[in-house]
Amino acid sequence: MIHRVLAADLPRHVGRHVRLAGWLHRRRDLKSVSFLVIRDRSGLAQVVLSQPVPYPEETVLRISGTVVANPQAPGGAELTAPVIEVLAEAVEPPPFDLYRPTVPAALPTILDHSPVALRHPRLRAPFEIAAAGVAGFRAALDGLGFVESQTPKIVGTATESGADVFGIDYFGRPAFLAQSPQFFKQALVGVFERVYEVGPVFRAEPHDTARHLAQYTSLDAELGFVRDHRDVMAVLREALAGMHAAAAERAAGALELLGIEPPEVPGEIPAIHFADAQELLARHTGEDPRGEPDLAPAHERWLGEWALREHGSEFLFITGYPMVKRPFYTHPDPERPEFSRSFDLLFRGLELVTGGQRLHRHADYLAALAARGEDPQAYAGYLAAFAHGMPPHGGFAIGLERWTSQLTGAANIRQTTLFPRDLHRLTP
Amino acid sequence: MIHRVLAADLPRHVGRHVRLAGWLHRRRDLKSVSFLVIRDRSGLAQVVLSQPVPYPEETVLRISGTVVANPQAPGGAELTAPVIEVLAEAVEPPPFDLYRPTVPAALPTILDHSPVALRHPRLRAPFEIAAAGVAGFRAALDGLGFVESQTPKIVGTATESGADVFGIDYFGRPAFLAQSPQFFKQALVGVFERVYEVGPVFRAEPHDTARHLAQYTSLDAELGFVRDHRDVMAVLREALAGMHAAAAERAAGALELLGIEPPEVPGEIPAIHFADAQELLARHTGEDPRGEPDLAPAHERWLGEWALREHGSEFLFITGYPMVKRPFYTHPDPERPEFSRSFDLLFRGLELVTGGQRLHRHADYLAALAARGEDPQAYAGYLAAFAHGMPPHGGFAIGLERWTSQLTGAANIRQTTLFPRDLHRLTP
Structure with missing residues (x-):
């Protein structure tokens, strides 16, 4: 069994096959490549895909793949050739985008949706x-x-x-x-x-x-x-x-x-x-x-x-x-x-x-x-x-x-x- | 100003003039000598007096005196030639003797008087x-x-x-x-x-x-x-x-x-x-x-x-x-x-x-x-x-x-x- 690696520790595993687990924080689909940003308690990690995936943000994922150094990725490393498993679906979109650097919502909205x-x-x-x-x-x-x-x-x-x-x-x-x-x-x-x-x-x-x-x-x-x-x-x-x-x-x-x-x-x-x-x-x-x-x-x-x-x-x-x-x-x-x-x-x-x-x-x-x-x-x-x-x-x-x-x-x-x-x- | 010494630390101060502060845990008057046992958060200490004092148990005292080694005293040292100051009087006797090794009271009595x-x-x-x-x-x-x-x-x-x-x-x-x-x-x-x-x-x-x-x-x-x-x-x-x-x-x-x-x-x-x-x-x-x-x-x-x-x-x-x-x-x-x-x-x-x-x-x-x-x-x-x-x-x-x-x-x-x-x- 491959043990879970936390997002913040990914750069220490360059060249190895590891498993991440967390929330789909952000999805970005470009012409020939897609990126998933995974959020866990330690921070964020980037996953590179050749094809887009259909999961909405906040889906809980477990992803195994190979860690590759990339100065552009958060922390300087990313997960490639991923195998993705859905641990739990997100059935509703978040009340606002969680991935934006600042919070695009007013306090009552935040409090109503605090979980x-x-x-x-x-x-x-x-x-x-x-x-x-x-x-x-x-x-x-x-x-x-x-x-x-x-x-x-x-x-x-x-x-x-x-x-x-x-x-x-x-x-x-x-x-x-x-x-x-x-x-x-x-x-x-x-x-x-x-x-x-x-x-x-x-x-x-x-x-x-x-x-x-x-x-x-x-x-x-x-x-x-x-x-x-x-x-x-x-x-x-x-x-x-x-x-x-x-x-x-x-x-x-x-x-x-x-x-x-x-x-x-x-x-x-x-x-x-x-x-x-x-x-x-x-x-x-x-x-x-x-x-x-x-x-x-x-x-x-x-x-x-x-x-x-x-x-x-x-x-x-x-x-x-x-x-x-x-x-x-x-x-x-x-x-x-x-x-x-x-x-x-x-x-x-x-x-x-x-x-x-x-x-x-x-x-x-x-x-x-x-x-x-x-x-x-x-x-x-x-x-x-x-x-x-x-x-x-x-x-x-x-x-x-x-x-x-x-x-x-x-x-x-x-x-x-x-x-x-x-x-x-x-x-x- | 003399700093307070805790009861448990008394043996480390043999030969010195120190100050204790605590509750009068027990008083024992013998024919020619009286003992006070003082209780503080660290434990008990014995004070030797040539004359009895009138304070009831649980009176809060501050006592300065000289520490003398005595194998019979708790911890092997006691306070002698004390000068005693009353910090607060006890106006009621405790519901039972606090100095006895086991508690001579039933649970309801204990709970009614928990402070x-x-x-x-x-x-x-x-x-x-x-x-x-x-x-x-x-x-x-x-x-x-x-x-x-x-x-x-x-x-x-x-x-x-x-x-x-x-x-x-x-x-x-x-x-x-x-x-x-x-x-x-x-x-x-x-x-x-x-x-x-x-x-x-x-x-x-x-x-x-x-x-x-x-x-x-x-x-x-x-x-x-x-x-x-x-x-x-x-x-x-x-x-x-x-x-x-x-x-x-x-x-x-x-x-x-x-x-x-x-x-x-x-x-x-x-x-x-x-x-x-x-x-x-x-x-x-x-x-x-x-x-x-x-x-x-x-x-x-x-x-x-x-x-x-x-x-x-x-x-x-x-x-x-x-x-x-x-x-x-x-x-x-x-x-x-x-x-x-x-x-x-x-x-x-x-x-x-x-x-x-x-x-x-x-x-x-x-x-x-x-x-x-x-x-x-x-x-x-x-x-x-x-x-x-x-x-x-x-x-x-x-x-x-x-x-x-x-x-x-x-x-x-x-x-x-x-x-x-x-x-x-x-x-x-």
């Missing part, structure tokens, strides 16, 4: 980069003594934000899809000290924008025995550096196809306090955001440009967000209690990560819930962890699709989401 | 093994050219089995929690050829047993251009070997604590056809299961023992299950069409993995759905992948919690599930 549209090398590439990034995230945290966990996506109470949560019929009882693994990862700091999870989170946000998804992949980490939020930021820096290094190493082909070089993550990412950022904006932008509890998207973009100009960094930490805009478990800054020990990380002027130090004392939780008029009973399972001694801790969450989107310059986050779910889309 | 119960080293250990196993699964498949994916957990139709599915209110429309990534991973074979996913799956099975969970972690893989199910079995063998190797390497301490050695995965796992297995049972067990479309649990156990006796293997493939008991996408055996090209993998006599070759031709799908009286319209998004050419392919799904459970000899799958969800349990 076939994603076969286009440019549409597939972001997901190869995402897979590499996730591997780098895990490798960095594994190296720092973190333990990976899997936690429930079905929860009994819609505690974290109240609104924007999907309801489930759970054996006749009401339940909800988890908006984040926040409470679980904090409890697990008591078990493992350092924990991470890569998993789906769910937001029933009724917004139809280029940035909102009903489900996305959250890269969550949480660690104990921190001094303050700066220890969390240092770990986040390592995780991000791991993601970028892994993308460069494991998804080199995809990056090259898209013409992207992942930016270097600085050894120390520049950081600016929220109040100082507002001062800066007031001084330089002609607007005065001081007193506002949050930054406007335009201000984030301006700060991203400022960081690149002043610090040569595509990343910028904004620290110390006002407590009023942060969740109840956020640790205040003891010296300026209206500000928090939390941070956002901007990547190219867009929020990529949110994180910070959390409260860790049981009494502080009871006080924080009381101050917001919330019933501690609704948080009983969560509070139990703090009743039994929890160290100072903090963590962060990176949106995977958002990272891939910012890195690849995607205009819409759906381009970096496999089979996206949103306000309108529930299929395919 | 603190999981701190017990024996209860924590299975999750360290699980994390190592998942890392090994990924490493093995990464090495074989697989791409990791994340797919939707919210789906528009309850197609795969109809019953046992959780309903969601999706922006006012009915939707469902995915019972598996089956349809997505098959479509992605058309994109990546080889794909895997580690993620939650949801089953609304109203069974209150030691083996049923409403959410579990599925290790899914799917690959194209297979000869038949045997190529899938070969990849599964590699994935399992990777899991066992990683457990031995990355969770050595947890395995040692539980007194477990992961069994070797044979280079070739023994396989027996379903019909031959029934013959064997008829010949040796005094029962005659021939004609039954499935194996009873007792028969699986008998076959597991048979494989260990005859082949020295804790694993056994049963191949060729009758088509009537397999899902519609299962590929039949062309020579005996009442049997399938599917398999189960038994681990110690219990089904751990299900897999097989799938149909790949569009016409075969239409015929299979028609034969079962199903409406192809309900499968439109899924069928689209096959309309555009799909190679012969197959895959498998490993239940992570079940793997950990079988490996550690857990009596109940909830012992290897963080915060399990079942018919009755929705918290913590």
Whole structure:
């Protein structure tokens, strides 16, 4: 039996009889010769025929033949004197030509036909980069003594934000899809000290924008025995550096196809306090955001440009967000209690990560819930962890699709989401 | 500033002034001396005091002192002349003593108090093994050219089995929690050829047993251009070997604590056809299961023992299950069409993995759905992948919690599930 050779390996088999298998990517019939371009997971390979064949594009073929060097062929070699076997027919034409270098279709068409549209090398590439990034995230945290966990996506109470949560019929009882693994990862700091999870989170946000998804992949980490939020930021820096290094190493082909070089993550990412950022904006932008509890998207973009100009960094930490805009478990800054020990990380002027130090004392939780008029009973399972001694801790969450989107310059986050779910889309 | 030293590293710091941080695992007050045992993520360390301290167990402490060699202390060294700082108080006693070598509590008590119960080293250990196993699964498949994916957990139709599915209110429309990534991973074979996913799956099975969970972690893989199910079995063998190797390497301490050695995965796992297995049972067990479309649990156990006796293997493939008991996408055996090209993998006599070759031709799908009286319209998004050419392919799904459970000899799958969800349990 002849073993299958991948398209990218064809040039190493010049002079030999081999077998290719893949999709008919493109067919070109000239006067006296025909070419088939075969696509497999490694790339493209050219097959030369003396006669045209009748198969439409995307037919799955197995082809044996002799490899001949040809500088004109992709990779410098092609398959000649082929014997072709059809493994599976394509019974419908693709919604658009998959062989064109750029994608000749609008996003809704692409999404409606994603099982076939994603076969286009440019549409597939972001997901190869995402897979590499996730591997780098895990490798960095594994190296720092973190333990990976899997936690429930079905929860009994819609505690974290109240609104924007999907309801489930759970054996006749009401339940909800988890908006984040926040409470679980904090409890697990008591078990493992350092924990991470890569998993789906769910937001029933009724917004139809280029940035909102009903489900996305959250890269969550949480660690104990921190001094303050700066220890969390240092770990986040390592995780991000791991993601970028892994993308460069494991998804080199995809990056090259898209013409992207992942930016270097600085050894120390520049950081600016929220109040100082507002001062800066007031001084330089002609607007005065001081007193506002949050930054406007335009201000984030301006700060991203400022960081690149002043610090040569595509990343910028904004620290110390006002407590009023942060969740109840956020640790205040003891010296300026209206500000928090939390941070956002901007990547190219867009929020990529949110994180910070959390409260860790049981009494502080009871006080924080009381101050917001919330019933501690609704948080009983969560509070139990703090009743039994929890160290100072903090963590962060990176949106995977958002990272891939910012890195690849995607205009819409759906381009970096496999089979996206949103306000309108529930299929395919 | 003195940097923190982990408990397990204490013996390497004899003679030095260091700082420990962790939970007060145990306090022992003798007549003239007191001992504190401090627990951190690396293990236990002993601290010697001349006076008792009033802190209850699970108080979070930071202790600086001088390391002195002492053969009686865990690891051969202890911390003396300590200065103790309380990082967080424990305001409630643990539900049971965490310092006892075995767990003096029943499963419901453990589960009700899991945020603190999981701190017990024996209860924590299975999750360290699980994390190592998942890392090994990924490493093995990464090495074989697989791409990791994340797919939707919210789906528009309850197609795969109809019953046992959780309903969601999706922006006012009915939707469902995915019972598996089956349809997505098959479509992605058309994109990546080889794909895997580690993620939650949801089953609304109203069974209150030691083996049923409403959410579990599925290790899914799917690959194209297979000869038949045997190529899938070969990849599964590699994935399992990777899991066992990683457990031995990355969770050595947890395995040692539980007194477990992961069994070797044979280079070739023994396989027996379903019909031959029934013959064997008829010949040796005094029962005659021939004609039954499935194996009873007792028969699986008998076959597991048979494989260990005859082949020295804790694993056994049963191949060729009758088509009537397999899902519609299962590929039949062309020579005996009442049997399938599917398999189960038994681990110690219990089904751990299900897999097989799938149909790949569009016409075969239409015929299979028609034969079962199903409406192809309900499968439109899924069928689209096959309309555009799909190679012969197959895959498998490993239940992570079940793997950990079988490996550690857990009596109940909830012992290897963080915060399990079942018919009755929705918290913590």
